[in-house]
Amino acid sequence: xxxxxxxxxxxxxxxxxxxxxxxxxxxxxxxxxxxxxxxxxxxxxxxxxxxxxxxxxxxxxxxxxxxxxxxxxxxxxxxxxxxxxxxxxxxxxxxxxxxxxxxxxxx
Numbered sequence: 001x002x003x004x005x006x007x008x009x010x011x012x013x014x015x016x017x018x019x020x021x022x023x024x025x026x027x028x029x030x031x032x033x034x035x036x037x038x039x040x041x042x043x044x045x046x047x048x049x050x051x052x053x054x055x056x057x058x059x060x061x062x063x064x065x066x067x068x069x070x071x072x073x074x075x076x077x078x079x080x081x082x083x084x085x086x087x088x089x090x091x092x093x094x095x096x097x098x099x100x101x102x103x104x105x106x107x
Contacts, residue, residue, distance in 0.1 A: 011046075012046045012048075012065055016087055017038075017048075019087060019088075019091070020036075020048045020063060020087075020091070021036065023091045023094075023095075024036035024048075024050055026095075027050060027095070027098055030099075030102070031102065032052065032098040032099065032101070032102045033050045033051060033052050033060065033098065034051055034052050034053060034054070034057065035050075035051050035057075036048065036049060036050050036051070037049050037051070041064075045064055045067075046064065046065070047062055047063070047064050048062065048063040048064070049061070049062050050062070050063075058077060059077040060076070060077050060098070061074055061075065061076060061077065061094060061097070061098065062074070062075050062076075062077075062079060063075075063091075063094065066084065069084065071084050071085055071086070072084065072086065072087045072089075072090040073090065074090050074091075074093060074094040074097070082097060083097070
């Protein structure tokens with residue numbers, strides 16, 4: 001008997017998870033973030049969160065996958081998306097945004 005696996009529409013696979021975790025380590029090494037974490041929203045969507053700060057830590061960015069658009073997105077700590085597309089494009093946009101937020105580039 002053959003087993004059939006049905007993956008969620010927003011599935012973030014192992015390779016993409018490793019890319020996001022490596023990306024977050026890059027941001028931490030530049031002082032733009034202090035930690036990252038995976039979570040799952042109530043509807044089952046995977047969510048990758050990036051935090052910054054010490055005692056007053058704040059959620060600075062989230063990365064997820066839009067089911068309808070079949071694309072990744074990055075949003076600010078309030079969840080407002082600011083870049084969408086392929087994962088590499090989203091990580092590049094997020095890198096620029098975090099650098100600007102960190103004061104490395106003029107706004």
